Amino acid sequence: MAGGNAIRGTRVGAGPMGEAERGDTAPRLHVSYFCASGHVTRPAFAADAQVPETWDCPRCGLPANMDADNPPPPPKITPYKTHLAYVKERRTDAEAEQILEEAVTALRARRASGEVIY
Incomplete structure (x- = not known):
């Protein structure tokens, strides 16, 4: 018997798939942030939201800004003092x-x- 299940790949109670059935998505704005390690992050913001000047890089944790030629330098780490x-x-x-x-x-x-x- 070769695969007698007609609804394979779906779950019970799943609704219709696709944009037309769910409605339109809110307008979004993708902003590029650049860190000192050369990583590029593109988070999406609502079109009417205020975009922050800096963003933490999800790959290395360094601060990132929107200037590709001049990313912010890594923060100075002071050693632990006894x-x-x-x-x-x-x-x-x-x-x-x-x-x-x-x-x-x-x-x-x-x-x-x-x-x-x-």
């Missing part, structure tokens, strides 16, 4: 040693007075 790096920006080594000496002196004074320190 707490110690921020502290070193604010204080010199001499200031750090002075603060440490004051803290050690205060701790020794508390221990000498018999205070329990955890």
Whole structure:
């Protein structure tokens, strides 16, 4: 028996296919955006919608604009800084040693007075 199913390729309850049965689509505007990697993205917007100046490239994630000759440069990525790096920006080594000496002196004074320190 060779394929006895007459409605192969459709699903039950599927409506008619094609533009004429569904009605006309809204007017659209395709805009080209260019990223620094050379990718071109063409999203569709409604004809009366305001088109954004920049768009994120779906392939590489870099920002893209509508100028093919001058795409926006990749954003500068600053490396992660530790707490110690921020502290070193604010204080010199001499200031750090002075603060440490004051803290050690205060701790020794508390221990000498018999205070329990955890």
